[in-house]
Amino acid sequence: MQFKLCGVLRFVGLLVVAVTVAGCNGSDHYHVNGTVTLDGDPVTAGRVLFVPTESGRTAVGAIQSDGSFSLTTDGVTGARAGHYQVAVRPPGSAVSEESTPVAIESNIPTRYGNVATSDLTCVVDSSSSDGVQLSLTTKGE
Structure with a gap:
């Protein structure tokens, strides 16, 4: 159970980083x-x-x-x-x-x-x- 939770937390962490980076380079930046x-x-x-x-x-x-x-x-x-x-x-x-x-x-x-x-x-x-x-x-x- 702890192994699955670590994997989920790692995935959520990477998702947050990806969304943050995408927001910084979004389509409103010219x-x-x-x-x-x-x-x-x-x-x-x-x-x-x-x-x-x-x-x-x-x-x-x-x-x-x-x-x-x-x-x-x-x-x-x-x-x-x-x-x-x-x-x-x-x-x-x-x-x-x-x-x-x-x-x-x-x-x-x-x-x-x-x-x-x-x-x-x-x-x-x-x-x-x-x-x-x-x-x-x-x-x-």
């Missing part, structure tokens, strides 16, 4: 790629933060020298489906959405470093892999 420009020219370094408007985890992407970025959430490629506020920060700045970016010499206007002032939003869904364009401007700085 690849998000894009480009960041400033006055039409590629931003060549920095970070993009996608902060969910509802509860959830922040997705982050490093801006490459050609202005492109790809998001990850807690080390997993992509972001969960939903509505996001977006911030663009210079290289070396804090990743946390609660923090105010430290003044680092950058051509990225400071208003874009905070989701409350950037006015950048994005909806992540099945079309997000087509590319997100974040067009920043120095107008008004």
Whole structure:
């Protein structure tokens, strides 16, 4: 009887792990790629933060020298489906959405470093892999 119970418990444990892993990589998680420009020219370094408007985890992407970025959430490629506020920060700045970016010499206007002032939003869904364009401007700085 004890042998059968151990086998059942082992099976239930594996089932829980399998369901948890499947939930983390479910169909509501999408690849998000894009480009960041400033006055039409590629931003060549920095970070993009996608902060969910509802509860959830922040997705982050490093801006490459050609202005492109790809998001990850807690080390997993992509972001969960939903509505996001977006911030663009210079290289070396804090990743946390609660923090105010430290003044680092950058051509990225400071208003874009905070989701409350950037006015950048994005909806992540099945079309997000087509590319997100974040067009920043120095107008008004």
